[in-house]
Structure formats: structure tokens, C-alpha cells
Amino acid sequence: MKLPAPPTEKSFPSPLHHPRVATVIGRWLAVAVTICFLTGLYSHFAQDTPSWLPIPSRPASLYRVTQGLHVLSGTVAVPLLLAKLWTVYPKLFAKPPWPPSRKALATMLERASILVLVSAMALELFIGFINTLQWYPWPFPFRQTHYALAWIIVGALLVHLAVKLPLIRANWRRTAEKVPDSLPPAITGLTRRGLFRTVAGAATLVGITSVGQSVPAFGPVAVLAPRKPNIGPQGLPVNRTAEAAGVTGIDENWRFMITGPQQLSYALDELRALPQSRSELPIACVEGWSQGARWEGIRIRDLLELSGAPAHSRVRVVSMEKGGFYATSELPPDFAADPLTLLALRLNGGELALDHGFPARVIAPNRPGVLQSKWVHRLEVIS
Amino acid sequence: MKTRIGLAVAGVGVGLWGLWLLLSALELPALIRLPIWLGGAVVADDFFLVPLTVGVGWLFVRWSAGPDRHRTVGAVRTTLLYVGITSLIAVPLLLRQGKGTNSTVLARDYLRDWLLLEATIIVTGIAGYFFTLRRSRASSGDIGGR
Numbered sequence: 001m002k003l004p005a006p007p008t009e010k011s012f013p014s015p016l017h018h019p020r021v022a023t024v025i026g027r028w029l030a031v032a033v034t035i036c037f038l039t040g041l042y043s044h045f046a047q048d049t050p051s052w053l054p055i056p057s058r059p060a061s062l063y064r065v066t067q068g069l070h071v072l073s074g075t076v077a078v079p080l081l082l083a084k085l086w087t088v089y090p091k092l093f094a095k096p097p098w099p100p101s102r103k104a105l106a107t108m109l110e111r112a113s114i115l116v117l118v119s120a121m122a123l124e125l126f127i128g129f130i131n132t133l134q135w136y137p138w139p140f141p142f143r144q145t146h147y148a149l150a151w152i153i154v155g156a157l158l159v160h161l162a163v164k165l166p167l168i169r170a171n172w173r174r175t176a177e178k179v180p181d182s183l184p185p186a187i188t189g190l191t192r193r194g195l196f197r198t199v200a201g202a203a204t205l206v207g208i209t210s211v212g213q214s215v216p217a218f219g220p221v222a223v224l225a226p227r228k229p230n231i232g233p234q235g236l237p238v239n240r241t242a243e244a245a246g247v248t249g250i251d252e253n254w255r256f257m258i259t260g261p262q263q264l265s266y267a268l269d270e271l272r273a274l275p276q277s278r279s280e281l282p283i284a285c286v287e288g289w290s291q292g293a294r295w296e297g298i299r300i301r302d303l304l305e306l307s308g309a310p311a312h313s314r315v316r317v318v319s320m321e322k323g324g325f326y327a328t329s330e331l332p333p334d335f336a337a338d339p340l341t342l343l344a345l346r347l348n349g350g351e352l353a354l355d356h357g358f359p360a361r362v363i364a365p366n367r368p369g370v371l372q373s374k375w376v377h378r379l380e381v382i383s
Numbered sequence: 384m385k386t387r388i389g390l391a392v393a394g395v396g397v398g399l400w401g402l403w404l405l406l407s408a409l410e411l412p413a414l415i416r417l418p419i420w421l422g423g424a425v426v427a428d429d430f431f432l433v434p435l436t437v438g439v440g441w442l443f444v445r446w447s448a449g450p451d452r453h454r455t456v457g458a459v460r461t462t463l464l465y466v467g468i469t470s471l472i473a474v475p476l477l478l479r480q481g482k483g484t485n486s487t488v489l490a491r492d493y494l495r496d497w498l499l500l501e502a503t504i505i506v507t508g509i510a511g512y513f514f515t516l517r518r519s520r521a522s523s524g525d526i527g528g529r
Contacts, residue, residue, distance in 0.1 A: 012437070079468045085433050092429060115425070116398070122424035130475055134484045139416045144408035148401050155398025162390035189444075190460065198461055202468045209469065209500065223496035224472050226479075226489050237487035244485070355485075 012090040015177070016195050022087045023171040024196060028203070029084050032077040033121075033157065037150055039070035043286060044147055047368050049332065057338040060365030064284035067368070068214030071288025074128045075210050075224075079202040081121060083195075110163050117156035124149045132213075132287040133226045134239070213289040227289035233353035236283060236291050239369060242354040245321035247375045250359055256343075260307035260381035268359050271345060274298045279340045285369035295363045297344035300336050300379070309381040311337040317362050318378040329371045330382070335364045343376065432471070439463065454516060462508030466501050473497045 046063055049055055097104035124146065131142055161168070177192055190198070212222025216229045232238050242248070256271055258264045266274075277299050284290035301311040312333040321327050335341055341364040345352060352358040357374025364372065409417065443463070447456040476493045483489035 014440070075472070078472065082428070082432060082436070082468070085428055086436055089429075089433050089437060113394075118428065119421040119425045122428045123421050126424060129472070133475060133479050134488050135475070135479055135482075138420055140409055140413035140420075145405070145413075145417065148404035148408060151401030151404060152398050153401075155394045155396070155401055158390050158394030158397060160394075162387045162394060165387050165390070194457070198464060201461070202465055205465055205504075206468060206472060210472070223491065223493070223500050224469065224476065226476060226483070227487070228490060231490045232487040238485055241485045 007093050009090045009094045011093065014189075016190060016192065017087055017090050018192075019167050020171040020175045020177075021192055021195065022084065023168050024192075025080060025084045025087060025199060026168070028200075029077060029080040030157075032073045032080055033153070035069055035073040036077065037154055039066040039073070040147075040150055042066050043070060043368060046366075047286070047370065054334070055332070055366070057335045057341070057365050057367075060340060061282055061284075062366045063368055064214070064282045064290040067284055067286060067288055068211070068290060071128070071132055072207060072211050072214070074125055076203045076207045078125055078129070079199065079206055081125065083199040083202075085118070113156050113159045113163070116152065117160055120149045120153045120156065124153060132289075134287065214284075216291065225289075227287070229289060229291035233355050234293075234348045234350060236293055236347065236356060237289060238355045239285055239287070240321070240324065240374075242358075242375070245319075245324065245375065247320050247322075247354070249354060254359065254377070256360060256376070257378045258303055258307045258381070259378070260304065260309040260313070262306075262308045264303075264307050268345075271298065271343075271360065275302065276345075277302075277339070277342060279342050279344075279363065279365075281340060281363050281365055283363075283369045283372060284367075290369075294348050295342055295344040296346035297342040297360070297363075299339060300331065300341045300343060300362070300364075301339065303343060303379065304336060304381065307381065313337075314382040316380040316382055317373045317376055318380065319373045320375040320377050326370055326373065329362070329373045331362065331364065335367065338365055340365045343379075436467075454519075455512060457515065458508045458512035461511075462505055465504045465508075469500055469504065470497070473500075 043063070043066065045053055046055055097107045127138060127142060127146060130137070131146070136142055206224065208218065209221060209224040211225075212218030212220070213225035213227040213229060219228050219230060222228060227237055229237065250268070254268060256266045256268070275298065276296050279295045280292060281295060282290045282292045300315065304311055304313050304315070313336055314333055315331040315336045317329045317331060319327050319329075331341070341362070343360050344357075344363045345360055347353070347356055352361060357376070360376045361374040362372055362376055405417075406414065443456075443460060446452065473493065476489065476491075477497060479489055480493045481489070
């Protein structure tokens with residue numbers, strides 16, 4: 001018995017495997033990738049701020065928007081990437097160039113660049129989505145790999161654009177559509193416009209059913225999102241619980257300290273007796289979920305003033321949590337001086353729940369949730 | 384040509400920067416295993432998901448050539464595709480249901496929600512089918528429905 005011949009580029013009769021279709025879906029994918037890359041870069045620098053980059057503390061909800069967009073654009077890119085791969089799928093079966101020549105070498109290099117692009121992008125979207133579930137089944141560190149792959153994707157994408165530029169230009173505007181004789185599109189076959197509508201519909205559907213973790217209005221229909229913004233103690237989700245952080249609460253000897261020009265120390269009741277301020281600020285996490293909340297506590301700038309430090313001081317925030325990357329965090333001067341930045345004692349009208357950082361936590365505008373240290377017991381003025 | 388060369392040079396530079404980041408941030412065991420995962424991602428896409436779509440599409444075109452199928456073909460195709468893509472994204476959520484790191488992660492009943500979502504897509508598909516059917520009959524004057 002003879003095995004069936006492997007497919008060739010000609011084995012795929014659909015006229016939708018066409019450069020015009022690839023160009024249109026490629027443009028959509030490029031928009032998603034660009035948004036995802038830029039917002040990801042912003043998130044990276046917000047978490048790990050280099051000294052040359054001043055990140056402003058306003059607008060207060062900026063990080064909420066950029067990180068929501070990051071996860072949304074990444075999720076929406078899944079159907080777009082699949083549609084793009086479907087369109088160009090016959091190319092996978094194109095004959096390898098032979099005999100060796102300069103042109104053959106160029107073709108092989110181009111294919112290698114596409115292998116890099118497709119593998120990096122598919123893995124990037126996969127680990128990005130799985131990370132929003134806080135699930136890490138892979139044997140490499142998530143954050144570093146996700147960041148490095150992003151640069152590799154952008155590099156491979158630029159090479160891809162360089163190779164395909166003439167084809168993209170030729171198909172930038174609508175080109176004549178070949179209609180198969182046997183299956184008039186009005187009856188069964190899908191037209192290009194029909195395909196574009198279907199793909200756009202799929203992307204929209206995925207977006208609507210997942211964006212609710214960042215946009216509470218869509219929370220009830222966020223059936224494809226790992227978070228619902230109002231689920232959690234005091235109506236706010238939690239990333240790291242007190243139990244996971246090894247924090248069990250405080251005893252009556254607990255004192256809060258500020259080390260600045262003057263050393264100050266307060267019992268919890270003394271903190272409560274200081275002038276209290278209110279801030280409406282969101283918790284916005286790197287996993288894309290966010291939720292606004294009402295916080296009450298002492299302005300960090302007021303505490304700095306009490307200790308004799310200028311409002312624009314760099315402040316190290318020390319938590320009682322054990323282990324983890326963020327047992328200490330740093331408040332840059334603009335954030336320490338912002339009147340919205342609090343050492344919060346209360347949340348949504350009640351005392352902070354232990355999982356939200358009882359007895360005291362930092363809450364500042366435009367910051368990734370992971371830097372909003374909980375269970376704070378010391379502030380150190382660095383400069 | 385200048386634009387293309389510029390793009391290619393920039394692309395190689397940016398890609399190498401990413402590679403350097405990878406090499407400097409990952410330990411050797413992770414660096415050895417990463418290509419396996421990258422390969423796995425290609426296999427999942429190019430040798431499972433896309434062939435599945437192509438195969439279903441091929442069966443679908445054959446089926447749709449049958450008598451009187453032209454009325455349902457659009458609605459069935461779109462419904463199948465939307466059920467497929469939403470189910471794909473639901474897979475990790477269904478797998479991890481109840482296994483979140485704390486009670487506020489994956490707090491939904493994802494099985495119920497996924498079934499509801501698919502049911503909604505199918506019902507919308509059926510409604511869309513009857514809507515287009517009525518419209519096409521009205522426009523062709525075939526109001527009797529014969």
C-alpha cells in the first residue's frame with residue numbers, strides 16, 4: 001500500500017490563503033502586538049525603574065489602564081495569531097529551495113526568522129495568559145523570560161516586515177478577489193470580507209468575555225478571566241495572602257517606625273490618632289486585574305514631615321512579610337510626595353483585613369500592585 | 384530597499400538584545416529547557432490547532448455542498464469557530480478550577496460559565512440564522528417560505 005503524498009503548497013484550495021488576507025489580519029495583529037509590547041515595557045519599568053527614567057505618580061489610574069490593555073491585547077492576539085497562521089499555512093509546505101544558491105540561502109534565513117517569530121509569539125501568549133491564573137508549570141522564570149521573548153518577537157517581526165515589505169505594499173489596498181467556480185461565495189464559500197468579519201468577531205468575543213477583570217462593569221460576563229474584581233475580603237481580590245507571606249497578625253507591643261532625620265515610633269492607636277486622609281485609588285496588578293477602592297490613613301508626606309525629612313524623599317518601605325521578592329519596596333520621591341499616597345489603615349470603610357495588609361500598608365497612585373507593600377512596619381528615608 | 388535593509392538591521396539588533404537578556408537572566412537548566420517549550424508551542428499551533436481548523440474547514444466545505452445547505456452554512460461556520468476559540472481559552476481555566484493560589488483567584492464556577500457561554504453562542508447562531516433567512520426570503524419575495 002502506498003502512503004498518501006505529503007501536502008504541498010497547492011494542496012490548500014481556499015482562495016483565502018492569500019497575501020491580501022495575510023496583510024489585513026497581519027495589520028490587526030501588529031496593532032495588538034504593539035500595544036502589548038509598549039504596555040509591557042511600561043509595566044517592566046514601573047516595577048523595575050532604572051534611575052534615568054522618571055515615572056510620574058499621575059495619572060493615578062495610568063497603570064490600571066496600561067496593564068489592563070496589556071493583558072487584553074495579549075488575549076485578543078490569540079485568535080488573531082491563529083487566523084494569521086491559518087492564512088499562511090500552505091507556506092509551511094512550500095518546497096525547500098534546491099540546489100543551493102544565494103536565493104536559497106536567503107529563503108532558509110527567512111524561514112528561520114519565521115520559526116523564531118512563531119515559536120516565541122505562541123509561547124509568549126501562552127505563558128502570559130497562564131500567568132494571569134498565577135500558574136507556573138514551566139521550568140524557567142516567568143518575568144525574565146516573558147520580557148526577553150518580547151524583544152525577540154519585536155526583532156523577528158521587524159525582520160519579517162523587511163522581507164515581506166513588497167508583498168505588504170502590493171496588498172495594502174484591496175486587491176481583486178478570485179472566486180472559485182464550483183462554490184459561489186454567495187452560497188457556501190467565505191468571502192474575504194466574511195472572513196475578516198468572523199475573525200474580528202472572534203477577537204471581540206474573546207475581549208468582551210475577559211476584559212471584566214480590569215473593567216468592573218464587564219465583571220459579570222468575564223467568564224474567560226481568572227479574576228472577578230469584587231471577589232475578595234472587603235470587596236477586593238488578593239494576590240498574596242497573609243498566610244502565604246508568613247504574617248499572622250500583631251501583638252500589643254507592635255510599633256511602627258520611621259527612620260529619617262528623626263527616629264519616630266508609633267503604636268497602632270497612636271497612628272490612628274494622627275491626621276487621617278482619604279484616597280480613592282485602584283489596586284492594579286501585573287496579572288491585569290484591577291479594582292478601585294477607598295483608602296484611609298496617614299499621608300506619607302505628612303509622616304516624612306513629622307520625621308523632619310523633605311516631602312520629596314526616596315523612601316524604603318519594609319514589610320513584615322517573610323521571603324518573596326517584595327518584602328521591601330522603594331517609593332521614588334514623586335510618589336512619596338504625592339498627596340494621594342497613604343500609609344493606609346482602613347479600606348472601604350473598615351479596618352484593613354489581614355490579607356490586605358493589616359495593620360498598615362502603602363497605597364500610591366499609578367503603581368503596580370506588587371509594589372503596594374502590605375504589613376508595613378517601617379519606613380526608611382534613604383535620601 | 385533602504386527601508387527594508389534598515390528594518391532588517393534593526394530587527395536583528397533588537398532580537399539579539401532579547402537573546403542577550405535571555406542568556407543573562409536564565410540559568411543553564413532553564414536555558415536548555417526553554418527551546419523544548421518553544422518547539423512545543425510551534426507543534427501545538429502548526430501541527431494541531433491550525434491543521435484542526437483546516438481539517439474541520441475541509442469537512443465543512445464538503446458538507447456545505449449538499450442540497451439546501453447554503454441556508455445554514457454561514458451561521459454554522461461562525462458558531463463553530465466562536466465555540467472553538469472560546470473553548471480553547473477556557474481550557475486552562477477549566478483545568479485550574481479550584482486550584483487557585485488563594486480563594487480570590489479562579490473564584491468562578493468555570494464549568495458552568497463555559498457551558499453557559501457556549502450555549503449563548505449557539506443560541507445566538509440559531510437566532511442569526513433565522514434572522515438572515517427571513518431577510519433573504521423577504522428580499523427575494525419568497526415570503527411563503529416554500
